[in-house]
Amino acid sequence: MNNPDPVPQNDNGLRAFTTLGRFLDADGWYPQQIEDKPVYRMGFAGKNGRVTCLATILADAEQFLFYVIAPIKAPEATRPAVAEFITRANYGLRIGNFEMDFTDGELRYKSSLDFEGETLTPGLIRNVIYPAVQTMDRYLPGLTSVTYGDKSPTEAIAEVE
Numbered sequence: 001m002n003n004p005d006p007v008p009q010n011d012n013g014l015r016a017f018t019t020l021g022r023f024l025d026a027d028g029w030y031p032q033q034i035e036d037k038p039v040y041r042m043g044f045a046g047k048n049g050r051v052t053c054l055a056t057i058l059a060d061a062e063q064f065l066f067y068v069i070a071p072i073k074a075p076e077a078t079r080p081a082v083a084e085f086i087t088r089a090n091y092g093l094r095i096g097n098f099e100m101d102f103t104d105g106e107l108r109y110k111s112s113l114d115f116e117g118e119t120l121t122p123g124l125i126r127n128v129i130y131p132a133v134q135t136m137d138r139y140l141p142g143l144t145s146v147t148y149g150d151k152s153p154t155e156a157i158a159e160v161e
Helices: 012-028 077-090 123-146 153-160
Strands: 039-045 050-058 063-074 098-099 106-114
Touching: 012 039, 012 050, 012 123, 050 123, 077 098, 077 123, 077 153, 098 123, 106 123, 123 153
Parallel strands: none
Antiparallel strands: 039 050, 050 063, 063 106, 098 106
């Protein structure tokens, strides 16, 4: 399958996308659907910065993915140090993980849920979204300091943990 149809095809995936949209509206996220894709974009302002969030449903797999995209990108020169920082951060995390695109330096946090054969509920959505934005907000100062070369990965982790 080279170019999968972006609209949810199975009933559970369609219901999940509808539930996700209703939850985001009711919870005050002000989601905007990206074109005709099963993806919502929204912003979140934490105490350490403003981030962009993407929430999507992979209908055929019956999976919910939530990404929190950092407001900074790692310059090529600091990507190895940033990779060390996110590896150190990821080691103790229980829900989700940090990711970096080595091509362009994009930094994000991902949280996800496989709901195959189950109903995606507002409570489950909340349990995916809130730990992700809270974790990004907690680690953002350290991520920023390593990205701009102000601190080593070990110094930055010590400060946020």
